Amino acid sequence: MRANLILLGVLATFFFAAAAVYTLWHMLAYGGEVEWTGTVGMALTGMLSVLIGFYLWLLYRNQNGVELPEDRLDAEIDDGDPEQGHFSPWSWWPISLGGALALMFVSLAGPTFLIPIAAALILIMLVGWVYEYYRGNFSR
Numbered sequence: 001m002r003a004n005l006i007l008l009g010v011l012a013t014f015f016f017a018a019a020a021v022y023t024l025w026h027m028l029a030y031g032g033e034v035e036w037t038g039t040v041g042m043a044l045t046g047m048l049s050v051l052i053g054f055y056l057w058l059l060y061r062n063q064n065g066v067e068l069p070e071d072r073l074d075a076e077i078d079d080g081d082p083e084q085g086h087f088s089p090w091s092w093w094p095i096s097l098g099g100a101l102a103l104m105f106v107s108l109a110g111p112t113f114l115i116p117i118a119a120a121l122i123l124i125m126l127v128g129w130v131y132e133y134y135r136g137n138f139s140r
Contacts, residue, residue, distance in 0.1 A: 001060045001068055008053035015046035093129035100125050 019042035026035045069079035100121035107114035133139065 001056055001071055003071065004056055005053055005060065008049045008056065012046045012049035012053065015042050015049060019043040019046065088132065091129070091132060093125055093132060097122065097125035097129060 019039050022042060023034060023039045026038070027033065069075040072079075100118055103114060104118035104122060107118050
């Protein structure tokens with residue numbers, strides 16, 4: 001986790017410096033005008049790095065500075081937590097939900113008559129993904 005904290009600190013520093021250089025360069029090139037889109041975008045990217053780094057620092061502090069097995073070079077595979085979460089490798093619901101979300105975003109930019117269809121598909125895919133283990137071969 002310490003390597004992640006250092007990496008996110010370097011990224012935040014880079015993006016804040018890039019935002020400052022970008023702003024100054026644009027002001028020199030275009031007579032004092034600030035180009036807000038690029039400046040704000042790079043500054044917000046730096047803030048995102050700070051936010052994630054702060055969250056990881058809080059986790060590291062709450063673990064009393066104990067290194068995770070993933071961070072030690074002498075760690076074995078069995079040292080890690082065996083429970084990494086639940087994942088369904090055969091599930092098609094996430095891919096279908098991604099397609100429905102893509103249809104929604106495309107319909108917001110163009111053919112607006114697809115919005116209700118995309119919303120209905122999103123609802124169907126979400127319900128199917130949530131209740132995947134309550135029916136069929138995998139019901140409990």
